[in-house]
Amino acid sequence: MEHTSVYNTADAALTLQEWLQHKDYSRIAVLVDEQTRKHCYPLIQTALPKHTLVAIKSGEEQKNMGTCQVIWQKLTEGQFDRNSLVINLGGGVIGDMGGFCAATYKRGIDFIQLPTTLLSQVDASVGGKLGVDFEGFKNHIGVFREPAAVIVATQFLQTLSMRELRSGFAEIIKHCLIADAQMWEKIRKRDLDQQKWDELVPHSIKIKQRVVEQDPTEKGWRKVLNFGHTIGHAIESYFLAQPKRKLLHGEAIAAGMIAEGYLSVQRNLLPEKQLHTIEEFIYSVYGKATITNEDMEAIAPLALQDKKNQKGKIRCVLLEAVGQPLVDQEISLRDIKEALQFYQGAV
Amino acid sequence: MEHTSVYNTADAALTLQEWLQHKDYSRIAVLVDEQTRKHCYPLIQTALPKHTLVAIKSGEEQKNMGTCQVIWQKLTEGQFDRNSLVINLGGGVIGDMGGFCAATYKRGIDFIQLPTTLLSQVDASVGGKLGVDFEGFKNHIGVFREPAAVIVATQFLQTLSMRELRSGFAEIIKHCLIADAQMWEKIRKRDLDQQKWDELVPHSIKIKQRVVEQDPTEKGWRKVLNFGHTIGHAIESYFLAQPKRKLLHGEAIAAGMIAEGYLSVQRNLLPEKQLHTIEEFIYSVYGKATITNEDMEAIAPLALQDKKNQKGKIRCVLLEAVGQPLVDQEISLRDIKEALQFYQGAV
Numbered sequence: 303m304e305h306t307s308v309y310n311t312a313d314a315a316l317t318l319q320e321w322l323q324h325k326d327y328s329r330i331a332v333l334v335d336e337q338t339r340k341h342c343y344p345l346i347q348t349a350l351p352k353h354t355l356v357a358i359k360s361g362e363e364q365k366n367m368g369t370c371q372v373i374w375q376k377l378t379e380g381q382f383d384r385n386s387l388v389i390n391l392g393g394g395v396i397g398d399m400g401g402f403c404a405a406t407y408k409r410g411i412d413f414i415q416l417p418t419t420l421l422s423q424v425d426a427s428v429g430g431k432l433g434v435d436f437e438g439f440k441n442h443i444g445v446f447r448e449p450a451a452v453i454v455a456t457q458f459l460q461t462l463s464m465r466e467l468r469s470g471f472a473e474i475i476k477h478c479l480i481a482d483a484q485m486w487e488k489i490r491k492r493d494l495d496q497q498k499w500d501e502l503v504p505h506s507i508k509i510k511q512r513v514v515e516q517d518p519t520e521k522g523w524r525k526v527l528n529f530g531h532t533i534g535h536a537i538e539s540y541f542l543a544q545p546k547r548k549l550l551h552g553e554a555i556a557a558g559m560i561a562e563g564y565l566s567v568q569r570n571l572l573p574e575k576q577l578h579t580i581e582e583f584i585y586s587v588y589g590k591a592t593i594t595n596e597d598m599e600a601i602a603p604l605a606l607q608d609k610k611n612q613k614g615k616i617r618c619v620l621l622e623a624v625g626q627p628l629v630d631q632e633i634s635l636r637d638i639k640e641a642l643q644f645y646q647g648a649v
Numbered sequence: 650m651e652h653t654s655v656y657n658t659a660d661a662a663l664t665l666q667e668w669l670q671h672k673d674y675s676r677i678a679v680l681v682d683e684q685t686r687k688h689c690y691p692l693i694q695t696a697l698p699k700h701t702l703v704a705i706k707s708g709e710e711q712k713n714m715g716t717c718q719v720i721w722q723k724l725t726e727g728q729f730d731r732n733s734l735v736i737n738l739g740g741g742v743i744g745d746m747g748g749f750c751a752a753t754y755k756r757g758i759d760f761i762q763l764p765t766t767l768l769s770q771v772d773a774s775v776g777g778k779l780g781v782d783f784e785g786f787k788n789h790i791g792v793f794r795e796p797a798a799v800i801v802a803t804q805f806l807q808t809l810s811m812r813e814l815r816s817g818f819a820e821i822i823k824h825c826l827i828a829d830a831q832m833w834e835k836i837r838k839r840d841l842d843q844q845k846w847d848e849l850v851p852h853s854i855k856i857k858q859r860v861v862e863q864d865p866t867e868k869g870w871r872k873v874l875n876f877g878h879t880i881g882h883a884i885e886s887y888f889l890a891q892p893k894r895k896l897l898h899g900e901a902i903a904a905g906m907i908a909e910g911y912l913s914v915q916r917n918l919l920p921e922k923q924l925h926t927i928e929e930f931i932y933s934v935y936g937k938a939t940i941t942n943e944d945m946e947a948i949a950p951l952a953l954q955d956k957k958n959q960k961g962k963i964r965c966v967l968l969e970a971v972g973q974p975l976v977d978q979e980i981s982l983r984d985i986k987e988a989l990q991f992y993q994g995a996v
Binding site: 328367371374375378381383384385405406407408409410431432433436437439441442443444445446519606607609610611612613614 | 730756779
């Protein structure tokens with residue numbers, strides 16, 4: 303797979319303008335949600351040639367086939383041909399869904415990612431994974447396809463709430479835990495508001511790119527990026543169905559990393575001392591989500607739908623040490639429940 | 650793009666069984682419609698290990714996102730993981746839609762094509778084009794992805810009506826007109842029921858494979874396969890919206906080839922004598938569909954949605970001679986109307 307061009311920039315509008323100068327698209331659409339329409343679109347609007355604004359509601363619950371049909375319809379009505387471009391201006395929902403719609407419209411037109419959340423800057427916009435949720439399962443329908451470009455502008459981070467910033471930070475923690483013990487030592491000694499995004503964002507993107515290049519369609523090593531996600535996604539799916547108990551992606555992944563860290567210790571892989579540093583830091587940043595015994599019973603089976611499983615066996619990433627992940631580690635429903643109990647402090 | 654393995658066989662069950670022996674799929678689904686469930690599935694059923702039968706209604710009007718959702722749901726309920734297989738047993742609708750569903754389920758699982766109609770044997774099952782119709786536009790949403798294998802068994806042709814056989818024959822005619830003048834001379838001297846399918850099917854597949862290999866994602870030369878389809882698809886789309894005037898794909902393409910042949914003569918490309926042989930043979934096999942002036946007004950603009958267009962200009966394939974196509978030839982709405990009038994005998 304080709305290496306996608308990632309532009310780290312302080313001025314998204316300027317970079318976008320320069321990039322478009324060398325292209326000759328017949329139609330351009332900009333996909334936004336309510337948030338990015340208000341806070342981010344004004345920052346790039348004047349840099350763009352004639353374009354169609356496609357606005358959808360904000361939120362993960364919009365990331366479904368119904369919204370895709372609305373997007374495809376707008377492109378069809380606008381007579382977008384194969385030589386058109388879709389610019390996805392937003393977080394993971396916009397990038398994943400807008401990318402999927404572009405990758406399937408007339409069997410694929412160009413799209414560029416302009417990630418506006420920390421989470422999408424360090425995770426969703428790199429690696430070519432596109433898709434939407436289906437029947438409560440995250441990213442269940444999708445494709446792999448690289449964007450024509452990714453423009454990462456930390457200026458957009460100023461439009462985020464502290465909670466959203468904290469959610470994205472979970473992926474940075476993950477990248478350190480699977481690939482850079484030194485950087486882990488740095489970040490765990492700083493509070494959230496002391497973190498240096500201008501340094502951390504490109505660092506995280508580089509780790510992800512290095513992994514994805516080796517294994518673009520996730521047959522093997524790319525699975526390391528899934529650390530914290532087997533249990534984390536199950537937690538996230540569960541809370542998604544309970545609108546009153548909202549949990550952001552990174553908050554669920556943070557819990558998942560503690561749970562999978564615990565299982566790493568149980569298998570005599572990760573030294574207990576390292577787990578303590580992980581626990582300590584994650585609890586200090588995220589606090590602890592309340593997960594009852596009843597919740598745990600419902601959460602564990604949701605991990606059966608993880609895309610990395612094979613033959614009904616749940617597989618996750620465990621750590622031998624900070625910076626040293628192992629993929630394809632089989633775990634049971636019982637392991638998951640026990641790990642969630644550890645997370646809640648009951649083991 | 651890799652060369653997909655195409656197996657020409659007299660016994661689909663045996664070939665399928667042998668192919669599966671070397672694989673280790675965790676789940677297998679067989680997608681059928683009412684027709685192939687009744688006539689084709691019994692021919693392979695016993696050759697298959699444990700599998701899930703997914704049955705949908707027959708017909709092009711089923712080829713939409715709603716049916717995809719039903720298929721994705723069946724796979725989800727059956728806990729199909731990424732190491733699963735979908736076997737598409739049917740014509741173009743089953744192959745295109747089942748392939749699309751497999752290619753997007755968990756970002757892509759394996760699928761094999763078992764084309765049962767002449768049309769899908771010589772056209773749809775080779776070349777990796779997958780997708781469904783959207784808002785009346787053919788194959789508007791889809792992806793390019795090669796099947797794990799294509800098993801072509803002429804035994805299935807015995808399950809077809811003469812009209813279906815005739816529809817598929819249009820693609821064989823097209824392959825001769827764009828790539829093999831000698832074979833064209835042979836087929837045009839035989840009636841439909843004298844055609845030698847065991848020879849023509851592999852011959853047609855080879856032509857298509859040769860073209861697709863050179864240009865898998867249709868940036869250039871692959872467009873030659875579109876001869877007859879720019880106007881033909883517009884005719885097909887139009888009739889699709891009129892359930893009482895049913896026109897099969899090949900019947901629309903046959904009309905499209907006469908229309909685009911006419912435009913080739915108008916541009917001083919194709920010798921008029923060659924157009925006469927095309928006209929004569931196609932009318933003798935297909936008769937003439939009734940297209941009124943009112944129909945023509947509605948049909949022409951439908952060509953604006955063709956995926957090969959650029960910047961609102963309609964582009965089609967014209968012939969310099971039988972066997973010598975030219976791609977990217979710009980035509981106008983007026984050209985299309987005039988060509989349809991020629992087809993109706995009014996020019």
